[in-house]
Amino acid sequence: MNKVVLITGATSGIGLACARKFAENGDKLILTGRNESRLAEIRDELKAHGTEVLTVAFDVRDREKAREFLEGLPEQWKQIDVLVNNAGLALGLEPEYEGDMNDWDAMIDTNIKGLLTMTRLVVPAMVERGQGHIINIGSVAGDAAYAGGNVYCATKAAVKALSDGLRIDVANTGIRVTNLKPGLVETNFSNIRFHGDTDRAANVYKGIKPLTGDDIADVAVYAANAPAHVQIAEVLILATHQASGSVIVRK
Numbered sequence: 001m002n003k004v005v006l007i008t009g010a011t012s013g014i015g016l017a018c019a020r021k022f023a024e025n026g027d028k029l030i031l032t033g034r035n036e037s038r039l040a041e042i043r044d045e046l047k048a049h050g051t052e053v054l055t056v057a058f059d060v061r062d063r064e065k066a067r068e069f070l071e072g073l074p075e076q077w078k079q080i081d082v083l084v085n086n087a088g089l090a091l092g093l094e095p096e097y098e099g100d101m102n103d104w105d106a107m108i109d110t111n112i113k114g115l116l117t118m119t120r121l122v123v124p125a126m127v128e129r130g131q132g133h134i135i136n137i138g139s140v141a142g143d144a145a146y147a148g149g150n151v152y153c154a155t156k157a158a159v160k161a162l163s164d165g166l167r168i169d170v171a172n173t174g175i176r177v178t179n180l181k182p183g184l185v186e187t188n189f190s191n192i193r194f195h196g197d198t199d200r201a202a203n204v205y206k207g208i209k210p211l212t213g214d215d216i217a218d219v220a221v222y223a224a225n226a227p228a229h230v231q232i233a234e235v236l237i238l239a240t241h242q243a244s245g246s247v248i249v250r251k
Helices: 013-024 036-047 063-071 101-129 150-169 189-193 198-203 213-224
Strands: 004-007 028-033 053-057 082-085 132-137 175-182 234-237
Touching (some): 004 013, 013 028, 013 036, 013 082, 036 053, 063 101, 101 150, 101 175, 132 150, 132 213, 150 175, 175 213, 189 198
Parallel strands (some): 004 028, 028 053, 082 132
């Protein structure tokens, strides 16, 4: 049966890859992001292939905008079967004692509070129906800190704890909770982290074949389509030559 899938941060990277993979699966898509024109392009692309798509531009940090959007969903879109909490970012790679406080706020407000906002607004209806699936995009960075990762790593450790806590909270329902933890994925992630320094961003992936957004999206779609009694609770996805967040063999 086709699902209604809501994906945050769907304009690029893992979010966009998830949109395309769920579309291939025949699902209906609600796509959110901050770039309205980019969302429109993606909507047109997917609709051309027969996918039903609803898009809205807002920042997950804006709770009132998120609430307004979800409460105003047309009736045929209200039953959200899968929530993919993908919106997130890393900013800076300085030592913690030299970090930019504005960067900290952006990461904490997006990666943690934005995820919580969407979860709080979407999951109650799933609980009422006794079915649904939340897929949180965490990171290998949530398992152990690496040099310069400090606050970003802390936010992804929070994603793990929040995923585990939600899974406990909904264990008496039919709802499933999945935490996907990618390692090196070549998207615009590093470009954002280094505030547009493309040369520095490119160095992150030198000497190793990194994962792609499609690799992570494949796992998300698999988890969402596992039999109802199967809950893919957590998946760590690494490039072959990456052993952990800090151990990477470059050739």
